[in-house]
Each structure stands twice: as structure tokens, then as C-alpha cells.
Amino acid sequence: MDRLSNTVRPYAWGSTTAIPALLGIAPTGEPQAEMWMGAHPGAPSRISRTAPAGETELALTEAIDADPEGELGAATVARFGPRLPFLLKLLAAGAPLSLQVHPDLDQARKGYEDEEARGVPIDAPHRTYKDANHKPELICALTPFDGLCGFRRPTEAADAMEALGVDSLKPYVDLLRAHPEEAALREVLTAILSADPAEMADTVAEAAVAAERLGGAHAPYARIAHNYPGDPGVLAAMLLNYVRLQPGEALFLGAGVPHAYLDGLGVEIMANSDNVLRCGLTPKHIDVPELLRIVRFEATEPGVLRPEASPSGEERYETPVDEFVLSRYTLASGAAPAELTAPTPQILLCTAGAVRVGELGLTPGQSVYVPVGEAVEAAGSGTLFRATVAA
Secondary structure (H helix, E strand, O other): OEEOEOEEEOOOOEOOOHHHHHHOOOOOOOOOOEEEEEOOOOOOOEEEEEEOOEEEEEEHHHHHHHOHHHHHOHHHHHHHOOOOOEEEEEEEEOOOOOEEEOOOHHHHHHHHHHHHHOOOOOOOOOOOOOOOOOOOEEEEEOOOEEEEEEEOOHHHHHHHHHOOOOHHHHHHHHHHHHOOHHHHHHHHHHHHHHOOHHHHHHHHHHHHHHHHHHOHHHHHHHHHHHHOOOOOHHHHHOOEEEEEEOOOOEEEEOOOOOEEEEEEEEEEEEEOOOOOEEEEOOOOOOOHHHHHHHOOOOEOOOOEEOOEEOOOOOEEEOOOOOOOEEEEEEEOOOOOOEEOOOOOOEEEEEEEEEEEEOOEEEOOOOEEEEOOOOOOEEEEEEEEEEEEOOO
């Protein structure tokens, strides 16, 4: 197994304190949004391996490229190709992330092929599909964690908008009350994203003042508006369910489900993809026609996940995808070691206490990569997250 050296991404929405606090280091004053663990080409983890010339450092992508079946296993390569199919992150939101959705696998493949055929550069700001893969994801809270997840019932969204007492919101309220669910949500989101920018900025400003005055259930929208003044995504956010996760609780985000993370520290795992379609709360490109094609206009309850415990001590977060499995071990000093050997590649992340994985000691924020089939046990006193592939 290999200790991982990981990159922290300094996105503007990142917390300045959450990741440093977990690592036990002093903050730099700069945002530290995401620590990436895995083999994503954008910021692959680095490992040390013994070579004929001695110890050498290389990217995890390089190790996998050199021997895909030896690192990942023949079954994983056959299903997902010669790459680690998941990306694990520590995510620390100090401000709201963009309101977004992800395509399903068929939509991603067709969208990628279309942009390739049209010659849209892969790094172009207006490029939508960076790869041909879908991007289901799971976020597990390490601290209280606020987010938006899925459409709420149109009547509930209408009530929230109407309570603000803003005249320019009345057409949206009327649409939400007058039409069946799918049509109501589609028409209102389309109207919000297609509105005149100057008029929308005025409406959002009025709505923000009213939300600040009302507080309570409207407080999250006031905070979003503070971070993104005039952004139509503030009104789009009012169409969604607000949810607060407690530590250990999780959310699964499937294809077509609009969502945004607002505040908190969590462990995130996703399929290895960059495909994001944005609805707002961002200065980045918004492809409104493609977004409206991908979004699933149906009201849902945010399904908060809690781990299912097994006799082995593994607490597993069940999801309907094969690219990743996230589970948690709570290790106690003096207890028998947890047996973690698996027929799939793994990344193990310590988030509390002090644990030992094989011969490697881990403290919060430290992680290791375990190639397919390598024998591994974990012991100590702390919390260990395990990311792997569905067997």
C-alpha cells in the first residue's frame, strides 16, 4: 500500500479553516475547498514506490497506467477501463457552491461525442462535457452540513416566494400554483434563467432583503444572495429542498437532480468525471437549453442516508451505482483489527483519532491507497473511511 500525498484545491467558495483544523495545521488565510484523493488527471495523488534506482515519487495515474490490472484488478478494468473509477475528496464549503446537475451515462456519452464532433476545445469556457462519463456523487457530513437537494413541491416553493412580498415574484408564484408539477417546475426555472439580467438583479435584491427580514426558513436564501448578489440562482435555489446533515449522515446525488452545497465539512465520493451543468450561483458558463434537457423536473424528498452496519464493523452507505462504495469504520483501542482486504482497489482516509493501516500510521486528513487484493488490516482509536468499487 502507499501513503498518499494529496492536492488541496483553493476554490473561492472554500472554508479558510475547516481543512486546516482537521489536519491540525495553521490556516493560511486562503480558501481551502477540496482535498483530492485518487487518480483524477486534474490533480492526481502522489505516491512513493521502490524502483531499481531506489525510492521514487510518481503520480497515482502513472502507477495505474503502468499496470492497470495489477493495480485495479482485471474485473475493475473490464467494467470501467484502465482507470480508478472514483474520486474521493474532503470538501470544505465556506460559501455556497454552484447550483448544478449532472448527466446520466447515456447523456454524457452523447454530449461528449457531439462537442468533440463540433470541435469544441476541451478547455473552452463554454464546453459542457469534459468526458463521456456520468458523475453520481455522495457527500457524508463530518460537521453539520447544509445543502440544497432536489425540487420541492411547487406549492411549497410558491409559499416561500409569496411570503417574501416581492411583486416581481408573483408571476412565478402563479405559475407554480397553476400547472402540474413537472410543467410548473420547468416553466419557472426556464423563466428565471431566461429573464432580463437587470430586472432579475433587482428582483433578487428585493428578495434578499425580504429573506433577511423574515429569517427562519428563509435565512439560507438570504445567505446565498449575500454571496451571489443579483444571481438568478438565488431564486432557482428557492425551488429546492433545504437539508441539514448531522455528522455521519449523507446525501446521494443522482443524474438530473439539482443540488448545491452551502456550508460544512464532509467526505465526498464520486464517479471520476468533470461533467457539470450549472443553474446559477456561479460566474461560469450556463448552457440553459442543455441544462433544461438534463434536469429531472420532479419533486423529491431529500433522502438522508445513514450507514448500515455489518458484523465486521463496516458501516456502509448504500447507493445504486457501481463506480464507488463508501463505508466507515469506528476503531477502538484494544479491539481486534478490522480486516479490509478486498478484490478491488481502495483508498482509506482517517478523519478522527489515530489509526494504523498495515505499517502506516494515519492521523486526521491522511490517507493510503491499497491496490487490488493486497492484505490490509486497520487498528487504533479513530474513524476511518473506506472508498472502493462495488465488487
